[in-house]
Amino acid sequence: MVTYGYGQFPYSPEFRIHPIRDFPWYRRFSSGPTLxxxxxxxxxxxxxxxxxxxHGVQLISAHNYEAAALSAIVGKVSRLPVVYHSHGLLSEELPTYFTNSLLRGLAxxxxxxxxxxxxxxxxCSLVLAEEEKGILRRFGIPSERMKVIPPGxxxxxxEIPEVPERSPGPRVIYAGNLDSYQTLPLVLEAFKKVIAELPEAKLLIISAGDFTELKKLAEKLAIDAEVQFVNASSFEQTLATLxxxxxxxxxxxxxxxxxIKVLNYIAVGLPVVTFKSSATAVKHLHNGYVARDGDLEDYARGMIMLLNDRELRAKLSKNALTEVQNYSWTRIITEMESIYRGILLS
Structure with missing residues (x-):
């Protein structure tokens, strides 16, 4: 495994980690381009x-954008096959890191x-969903050079032995990063509409990111008393809150x-309210509510519907626990190994 220099590198007899040099003065771990x-x-x-x-490497497995570009160069020079794990479309994500319209257009x-x-x-490219494969096909990428392999x-x-105690009242949770493409300002605006119907509702936002701007927006919307920001210090803490x-x-x-947050949600049986763009693994009124993209009224309506209907939530929760079985690493690793084996044998 070849990776950046920051992070934790536990010893494993099964594989060796080769980090580049660490620069202790640089600790910006969020997504996005920097010099x-x-x-x-x-x-x-x-x-x-x-x-x-x-080390006599036979195949390079490239994780996301930068790794794909670097691996393509090394693969060409070393005459090695490269499998690109695509985690999305750069044309969709890169502009979200800029506010200037000219820079957004260039990005x-x-x-x-x-x-x-x-x-x-x-x-070969491994894409996470059929929608992405369809977009790349329209770009002229041959279908046979892509495989759909979801994350696991x-x-x-x-497995939680005991659910912690919680305060009474409806509780809504967001757990994930705070990057701009997560459109959390829309979440806060939609939640304000929820509070108008369900004054006892609370929203918990769990992240390791900087809450400053979201806290300001919550105060501006006059919902700061109903929104709680939780600093995620560990996966275990996040899970206990979820x-x-x-x-x-x-x-x-x-x-x-x-x-990936959606898999975490359904793994603990939480029904998910989502926009259509991020509805992978969520089926409307099967294990969640799928709102029209950018439609705050529809998004808020989904939250209100599920919070008001305990029986529907129980049904969606049961379906979520069934759906998540399709994303077990045990099953997905078998598919990935088959792809690697086929490339090496060819």
């Missing part, structure tokens, strides 16, 4: 080439170039990709 990351990527390129040369153009050509220079989770990690919820939220605005 310093270009330096990291250059170091990663040489590290990958060296590891492939010294989208660059993202489109990447989305159109990156899958052409690797051996370890179901045993979500299981106290009645419903969970995803408001991601990007096409393509797969919001």
């Amino acid at each position: 310093i990351k270009l330096l990291f990527d250059l170091l990663l390129l040489f590290k990958l080439w060296r590891v492939c040369r010294l 989208r153009r660059f993202g489109l170039l990447f989305d159109r050509y990156a899958p052409r220079v690797v051996t 989770i370890f179901l045993e990690d979500f 299981v106290t919820g009645d419903i969970a939220l995803s408001a991601r605005s990007l096409r393509g990709g797969f919001p």
Whole structure:
């Protein structure tokens, strides 16, 4: 495993981790482009080439955008097959990191170039959902060079022996990063409409990110008393809070990709309210409520409907626990190994 220099690197006899040099003065771990990351990527390129040369690597598995570009170069030089794990469309995500309209336009153009050509220079692309595969096909990527492999989770990690006590009243939960493509300002605006119908409702936002701007917006909307911000110090803490919820939220605005938070939600039996763009793994009124993209009224209506109907929530919760079985790593790893084996044998 070749990776950046920051993070935790536990020893494992099964594989070795090869991090690049760490720079302790740089600790911006959020998504998005920065100039310093270009330096990291250059170091990663040489590290990958060296590891492939010294360890007799037979196949490179590239995780997301930067890794795809670097692996394509090393794969070409070293004559190695490259499997690109695409986690979404760069043309959708990259513009969200800019506020200037000119920069957003340039970012989208660059993202489109990447989305159109990156899958052409690797051996095979693994995409997370059929929608993304369909978009890439319209870009001219041959269907036979793409496989749909959804993300997985370890179901045993979500076994809770006892649900913690919670305060009374309807409880809505969002757990995830605070990047702009999550459209959390829309969530707060929609939740204000929920409070008008259900004054006892509470919204918990769980994240390791900076809550400053969201807290300001909650105060501006006069819902700061109904919104609680929880700093996620560990997965265990997040999980213990998740299981106290009645419903969970995803408001991601990007096409393509797969919001992992949704798997975490349904793994503990939480019905999910989501916009259509992030509705992968959520079926309308089967294990959640799928609102029209950007429609605050519809999104709020979904929250109110589920919070008001205990019987419907119980049905959706049961279906969620059944649906999540399709995303067990045990099942998905078998599919991935089959793809790798086929590439190596060919």
